[in-house]
Amino acid sequence: MVKDKYSALWISHSSITDWLACPRAYYLKNIYKNPKTKRKISLISPPLALGQAVHEVIEGLSVLSIERRFANHLTEKLETAWKKISGKRGGFITPEEEAKYQQRAREMLIRIEKHPGILTNLAVKIKMELPYYWLSEKENIILCGKIDWLEYLKEEDAVHIIDFKTGKNEEREDSLQLPIYYLLATNTQSRPVKKISYWYIDRDNEPIKKRLPNPKEAEEKVLKIAKEIKLAKQLNRFKCPNNGCRFCREMEMAAKGDLEMVGYDEMGREIYIRNRKQEEKQSEIL
Secondary structure (H helix, E strand, C coil), rough: CCCCCCCEEEECHHHHHHHHHHHHHHHHHHHCCCCCCCEEEECCCHHHHHHHHHHHHHHHCCCCCHHHCCCCCCCHHHHHHHCCCHHHHHHCCHHHHHHHHHHHHHHHHHHHCCCHHHHHECCCCCCCCCCEEEEEECCCCCEEECCCCEEEEECCCEEEEEEEEEECCCCCCCCHHHHHHHHHHHCCCCCEEEEEEECCCCCCCCCCCCCCEEEHHHHHHHHHHHHHHHHHHHCCCCCCCCCCCCHHHHHHHHHCCCEEEEECCCCCCEEECCCCCHHHHHHCCC
């Protein structure tokens, strides 16, 4: 088969997570387009908005020389990033709610400034706007994704993958996120991956090292799921196993126009939020 990236199935950690949670959620988040506008749809919430702003600030450091990374306070850079998700665009219903999340974001960045650690070392940047490689030419499947940070390990001429976490919950041990990033880093740049870590910046002063994945096992697992998604697309079969669940329910509401649209994201998708104030009016805790 001739390689054609435009007809290929593109998969990523986020799309695989959607699929494993609910095939219907996968469809609504990755395939469905508003028939009136021909745009894809997405949901925003305060935790997602916080993560988006903090990641933008941290990832922006990797393109700077070591001497310039902390020349300005990260909280100053946060002000610029926060403007993109302020108000309803970030899912915030009240100024008080937004202030609470913005303060959490500031505290995370202050923690990093006090304990920069690996961020003061050389970093590797993959020369692709969206890193990707052919997971299977035979199956016409591409694996893609952005890695938060690649620390350069000079003595070994290798890299250390770091994924920044802004949430309070730990990633599950069976998560495919780091295995997918391992595959991406291995296939989109020349240096071997020698370390791989999560950094829970809401609580930890340094990354937590994790066990390196088995590349063969990781590729087999990811390809197996990708084939399931490919078959579902061919059959146009994306059913929720529970006839409506927490993963697809809000997306269904957005698709039907039952949620408030608050703008567009950088990918041109329509952004929707849940009207939580209205929900409070309609219910009461006794």
